[in-house]
Amino acid sequence: MKRLYLSILYVVMISVLVSGTILFSKSQANINNSAYSHKISPDSSGPQTRSFDERDSVKIQNERTARRQEKINVSNNAAKLDLKVYLTEDNYGLVTLKLDYKLGGRPVTGNIDAFQMKEIRNIFGFREKYRNGYDIKHMLLNEKMKRLYFAVEGKNEDRFYRTTLYSYDLENSHLEKIHYDVGVFKGFAITPDGKYNACWYSASQQNIPCNEEDNVIVFNCRDNKQIFDSSRDMARDKKYLISGLYVYSFDFVKWRDNHTFELSREIRAKDGAEKAIKKSLLFDLNSRKVIK
Numbered sequence: 001m002k003r004l005y006l007s008i009l010y011v012v013m014i015s016v017l018v019s020g021t022i023l024f025s026k027s028q029a030n031i032n033n034s035a036y037s038h039k040i041s042p043d044s045s046g047p048q049t050r051s052f053d054e055r056d057s058v059k060i061q062n063e064r065t066a067r068r069q070e071k072i073n074v075s076n077n078a079a080k081l082d083l084k085v086y087l088t089e090d091n092y093g094l095v096t097l098k099l100d101y102k103l104g105g106r107p108v109t110g111n112i113d114a115f116q117m118k119e120i121r122n123i124f125g126f127r128e129k130y131r132n133g134y135d136i137k138h139m140l141l142n143e144k145m146k147r148l149y150f151a152v153e154g155k156n157e158d159r160f161y162r163t164t165l166y167s168y169d170l171e172n173s174h175l176e177k178i179h180y181d182v183g184v185f186k187g188f189a190i191t192p193d194g195k196y197n198a199c200w201y202s203a204s205q206q207n208i209p210c211n212e213e214d215n216v217i218v219f220n221c222r223d224n225k226q227i228f229d230s231s232r233d234m235a236r237d238k239k240y241l242i243s244g245l246y247v248y249s250f251d252f253v254k255w256r257d258n259h260t261f262e263l264s265r266e267i268r269a270k271d272g273a274e275k276a277i278k279k280s281l282l283f284d285l286n287s288r289k290v291i292k
Helices: 002-037 058-063 123-130
Strands: 066-072 084-090 095-103 106-113 135-142 147-157 160-169 174-190 196-204 212-220 225-229 246-255 260-269 277-284
Touching: 123 147, 135 174, 147 174, 160 196, 174 212, 174 246, 196 246, 212 260
Parallel strands: 212 246
Antiparallel strands: 066 084, 084 095, 095 106, 135 147, 147 160, 160 174, 174 196, 196 212, 212 225, 246 260, 260 277
């Protein structure tokens, strides 16, 4: 009798174990099917939500198509380099500055993304929302040094913009931020030998009306070091500085040779009660002095 009881108990335990195994297998199958049903189909139309790693993989990048594209004019372009620049937004909303050019006869493509140049992140959207600012301007090629210079306007501050100046080395595909200020940048001018680059812009200290002044800066194109700043390197007459009622402005006119440039200086009363005093000056970079 005891042996019969143990046999029945053994059969029941085996049945329970088999049933549990079957139920567990079905449960796993349902979980797997559910997970599979949420995967992104490669044939689905329209942009899909993807992880950062997947979105920025080489495969996905090759599949991207431009949703918006804007060609940017390059001044002083050279047929030998045949530089073409495009501001592009892909179907995932990622913005890139793309450069196509030639070096030694071979094609080269450079891509500057928003991680390297934060000002272009969502630049198209900011334009639509805020209208002013958010633009790439004054793109100028220095053929002799194989460098590209340009200004990126960001958010506007009253009548001025948060503007950053950049230099891009075409040979090394290297981007460098060379200057930042709140102002309206007017342009670049490179010496005939390509060694120096002058830039001039209007700014206003703390955006206070009547404080507007023009400033000139000069860069050494070999290393992008700033070697001249009119707000720092041009002497001021004490009788105008003591009262704090006058503003000095320096505007770039032109390069006279590879190391001498002409400036236009203006001393202006902030209240406009006096006639502005204007004078043309020549500055020599070698001697670091005004020579006329």
